[in-house]
Amino acid sequence: MAEATKKRKGTALLAVMDENCSSCAGSPLCEAHCPVDGCINLLYEEVPGAGLKPYRVFVDNDKCIGCQMCYSDDLTKIHQHKETGEIFYEYANRFYDSAKKPVEPDAMPKKIQLQLIGTESEDRLDKKICPWDAIKMYEFEDGLQMAEQFYDITKIKQVNGLYVVDNEEKARLEEKQKDLYY
Ligand code: SF4
Ligand code: SF4
Numbered sequence: 001m002a003e004a005t006k007k008r009k010g011t012a013l014l015a016v017m018d019e020n021c022s023s024c025a026g027s028p029l030c031e032a033h034c035p036v037d038g039c040i041n042l043l044y045e046e047v048p049g050a051g052l053k054p055y056r057v058f059v060d061n062d063k064c065i066g067c068q069m070c071y072s073d074d075l076t077k078i079h080q081h082k083e084t085g086e087i088f089y090e091y092a093n094r095f096y097d098s099a100k101k102p103v104e105p106d107a108m109p110k111k112i113q114l115q116l117i118g119t120e121s122e123d124r125l126d127k128k129i130c131p132w133d134a135i136k137m138y139e140f141e142d143g144l145q146m147a148e149q150f151y152d153i154t155k156i157k158q159v160n161g162l163y164v165v166d167n168e169e170k171a172r173l174e175e176k177q178k179d180l181y182y
Contacts, residue, residue, distance in 0.1 A: 013066030014143030015040075017057050018150055019177050020134035026054035030070035033129055035116055039063040040070060043156065044164045052164060058151035061144060067119045071135050073127040079114040088114065149176050 017030070023042060024030075031040040038060060045055035068075055077090040088103065089096040095103040129135065138146055150173060157164045165173075 012140045013068065013137045014061060014064050014140045014147070015059050015066070015068070015070050016136050016138055016143050016147045016150065017059060017130075018134050018136065019056075019174075020132045021056040021130075022132055022134075023054040023056050024131075028057045029131070030129055030135055031057065033069045033073075035067060035069060036063050036065060039065075041163050043151070044159075044162050045170055046164060046167055052159065052162060055165060055170070056150070058153065058156065058163070059147065060153060061147055065116075065118075066137070066140065067116060068121055068137055069119065070129055071137050072121055073129055075119040075121050077116055078118045078120065080117045081109055082113055082115055089120075149173065149180060 015030075017040075026042065028040060028042055031042070034040045040057050040059055043055050043058050044052040047053050067077075069077075075091075079088045079090060080086070081088070086109075087098040088108065089098075089100065095105065095108050097103050136146070137143075151165075152169070152173070155165070155169045157166060
């Protein structure tokens, strides 16, 4: 358990998208904010006689670094210099050093030399990304349990390069989701 948490980059949080997700009509806003390729994925459902239609999104729990960038637009991003290990904070397009002193843009290393290692949120304005409040951040282990209510990556099929949940699995999950509220 501790091992899984230790291996993760960034914070020990996990994003979980719940039943309020509408898939943003097939253009997930949260996915556009996620810095990790293939982490937030559009999930399709089967429509009898009519092919596939966007259903929700699911998070690949192994890829999520818990950075919260899908969750809030009001974060301090923490970058690390890939070679020197130096830490820089970024908030509202301004940069700060590890002592939180401002760094002029031309004194900053190039973007390619930096890697995002996490974020900090002070919930200053609570600018949530999801218009439907379908994204919640959990401590990693709690998030794994919660995610089981909404998606099981081992039961998601790939059809012509698209992720698809079949009707049986969708019904199973929607039944499970009732446990959360009744
Ligand atoms: S922003 Fe919200 S509604 Fe849109 S795809 Fe992401 S979780 Fe779903
Ligand atoms: S917390 Fe970060 S890595 Fe995880 S899904 Fe959200 S944006 Fe992607």
